Amino acid sequence: MDAYLLDTNLVSVLYDAGRPNHHAVRTTIADLDAGAPQLVSAVTIAELRFGLALSRAAGRPLSHIEACIEKAEEHPLAEIGRHTAEAFAHVKSSVALQRLDVRRRIPRWVEGWADHVTAAMLQIDENDLWIAAQAVERNLVVVTGDTDFVQIIGAAVPELRVLRV
Numbered sequence: 001m002d003a004y005l006l007d008t009n010l011v012s013v014l015y016d017a018g019r020p021n022h023h024a025v026r027t028t029i030a031d032l033d034a035g036a037p038q039l040v041s042a043v044t045i046a047e048l049r050f051g052l053a054l055s056r057a058a059g060r061p062l063s064h065i066e067a068c069i070e071k072a073e074e075h076p077l078a079e080i081g082r083h084t085a086e087a088f089a090h091v092k093s094s095v096a097l098q099r100l101d102v103r104r105r106i107p108r109w110v111e112g113w114a115d116h117v118t119a120a121m122l123q124i125d126e127n128d129l130w131i132a133a134q135a136v137e138r139n140l141v142v143v144t145g146d147t148d149f150v151q152i153i154g155a156a157v158p159e160l161r162v163l164r165v
Helices: 008-014 022-030 042-058 063-072 082-099 126-138 147-156
Strands: 004-006 038-041 141-144 161-164
Touching (some): 008 022, 038 126, 147 161
């Protein structure tokens, strides 16, 4: 039986009925193997809490974000450790080797990476790579609504299993 790692964008839609695609996400989660573990990354909790802090500072409504965090924290937590760091190095270097001209200086921040053929920005961030690393480390299936996660990271890391909603 597979175990699943729910990506941040999926969690934020799953627990907010007002979001577009909410029904499709709920249906996908309901169709997963009954009793299969559904983990949430510590990275996801951090991203949600970051969004809460910004919304609070901007004076925006908070109840839906707080409810999302509360529901996300009910899931088993995938933490980051030494083995995750090894998997992260593998994931990040695999994406770099596939998408960048490594003979040139590579921008430090992955958010600044552009494809060496098309010059298009990759549209991934460091947190996506950490979540992918956790999935590779633990042989989890990442459940995501993020096309770039599949097309960029998944294409570079063949052992990464991704279910796109």
